[in-house]
Amino acid sequence: MSLPDASTLSAAEAARRMREGLLSAEELVEACLARTREAEPQVQAWQFLDEAHARAQARAADEHRRSGEPAGALCGIPVGVKDIIDTADMPTENGTVLHAGRTPRRDAAVVARLRAAGAVIMGKTVTTECAYFHPGKTRNPHNPAHTPGGSSSGSAAAVAAGMVPVALGTQTSGSVIRPAAFCGVYGFKPTHGLIPRTGILALSRTLDHVGIFARTLEDIALVAEELVGWDEGDPDTRPRARVPFRAVLAEEPPLAPMFAFVKTPHWARAAPDTREAFAELAAELGAQCEEVELFPSAADAWDWHRTIMEAEMAHNLEREWRTGRDKLSETLRALLERGREVRAVDYQRALAMILPVVESFDELFMQRYDAILTPAAPGTAPEGLGSTGDPVFCTLWTYTGLPAVTLPLAQGANGLPIGVQLVGRRGFDARLLRTARWLVEKIAGKPA
């Protein structure tokens, strides 16, 4: 039996082999670079990738391990980082020519935490323009004529194509869950405020989340455990005990989980194969799955989300609008113009409704459900590279800041992946991953 190509290993498996001396970080990074050279011409996942710099980090990780000093949980693991997340040693261009050549002075808090855990920052992955809708160059690894989704396009595609085992993205509407679903990988957007956003292009304090892409749930948990925590630069984070993501993920649920199948008020947008996949899933879960109609106020959340996103993006991108709006896409310029017209009363009303909606979901979860089951996107990745697809099935969970994970459990009529999204109670992130693992093992019949 020959060893598999190291680029196909999960991060957790690679970390085990490195701990046991069966694999070096340099070999792992070399395998990922080889895979990247092979796939990148078609996929175009990277905005910046310096092979020599990646190798140097890998050698440093190997030396660190040989020194006998304690090695971090991610020692030698290559990670892709979305190009709106600051890195002190690489450019961070935010997907706009206005920031071309920009090299930050400091790492974002999440990058600093990855490095502290020993990770190799492989490079910067393609983002849409300012993480909004105007697409970058990336294509879907399953079919280059289809979008990878966005805005974390490169992170989703790089993980799906085997160029890195894990990558970071961000979500303000559907920018982690949607590309993960379109590219057929796991995507996780934890509870709002759990992972600090310090040093990341700010679009919306209320809606911005950091998310994680991986090919296994164990890898999601491995990375999440390193990123969660308080940071003085992010006023929405709180001092808290470390969340034992990996330990909780490995537990068996005390009872078989109950799922609330939520079609949302936008079910009409779901494609036939998505509807069919969810009908089959619900049938397979039997009594463990009940269709649940949302309380009426949830229907307004899409409008409230838009009001907040437009107003906060207009505020945060005011400098770009003032000094270079002729260099922005029509899509982004139109958003900023709408945002500049939003009234403060409408904005505050939209903010004020978050808490009551979250509390209504708390009741739903406390009644009897472990997770909400809902599509990650209306269908498979749409054909064409001019659009990154529709975030409509992510909006409500971004607005409320609830933890969400998408699982690559289904397939469309065209053979492209369909994501199954699970949403958990706010603050119950590790349990959501445990429920997700249960579902993956039940449906796919193999360890997640």
Add this chain to the structure above:
Amino acid sequence: MSLPDASTLSAAEAARRMREGLLSAEELVEACLARTREAEPQVQAWQFLDEAHARAQARAADEHRRSGEPAGALCGIPVGVKDIIDTADMPTENGTVLHAGRTPRRDAAVVARLRAAGAVIMGKTVTTECAYFHPGKTRNPHNPAHTPGGSSSGSAAAVAAGMVPVALGTQTSGSVIRPAAFCGVYGFKPTHGLIPRTGILALSRTLDHVGIFARTLEDIALVAEELVGWDEGDPDTRPRARVPFRAVLAEEPPLAPMFAFVKTPHWARAAPDTREAFAELAAELGAQCEEVELFPSAADAWDWHRTIMEAEMAHNLEREWRTGRDKLSETLRALLERGREVRAVDYQRALAMILPVVESFDELFMQRYDAILTPAAPGTAPEGLGSTGDPVFCTLWTYTGLPAVTLPLAQGANGLPIGVQLVGRRGFDARLLRTARWLVEKIAGKPA
């Protein structure tokens, strides 16, 4: 030597006598009620006062003390409470006919804390309409032809007239410091977020502060110590160790304090007798007082404050505007109309500037100053009851959330009080009171 009328005692002195068995709560409350019957026809400080209910609370306090159970620091002390602060046992009408007869189901957090410390909630003091500018019925105890200031008109006047030793008010622009100055009492507005606002008519989360009126600094400290702390209903409060206001107040400053005399960009509005009083004060302080020009961005704070106040009041009073704006004063209606037009980008910009301005003040304090010395108001209480006077010398300290205290140390040409305002570093509230005590003893030559 005959005992003084108990209504003239400070709260701290009355508490001492009650602890020593020289005075009962019932006697104290009875003396305050007698003083109230005498002064109220002229002053009109009370919106609601039920003598029997006050007496019943006093008797309960006396019984509690006799029982031998530990008695709170305010056991038996009568407190006036501004009529926008909810009380479960008395109406809270917020100064508008729209809320006539409103009786809340729960005490505001500060009222619950007063009761837990044993205080007698004497009654509800007159507020302007929704704590904005339209005056209530209260008159200045020093001269009934003059305004007491607002919006905490009744609380300032009741303390000044000897009807209660201490009272609570609120400040969103200048509603604690200005009436305290006009009525010749101490007024204290602590750092934003130090005292919870749960159960108080919300005008502006960013700007609303609870404040305290008293006739001595010791009483300010006594009450502040009971009110400070985290409350789950106020997201701007934080869990923190109890602030030892009384102990710090009693300390000698390690060095003679340095004062930064700040005229603000609005010095042109200061009346001749105010200018003269501050020139004399600065001269008396000699090398301990330096005139300081503010950094340029501070000049915009008045506009930013107005933007935030208008936008947040329009949000918080949206129901009143929708359902009863014909019953609001022209002043308030015009404010709400302006607030409804504020753009979310302007609102967010005004919010975003608070932190940099606070940090500039932090530098100023760290350089060499213990407190900023500045007027509490342009002059003495203006003649007439149609206006509550000009809050311009309070606005900057409300916008920044810095702690501020006004000291009744000067007198105008008309014999009415002039307040000397001291402003401290954000979060250094107890030290500000210690500096204030030093100044009072230096200027007035007697214990504060």
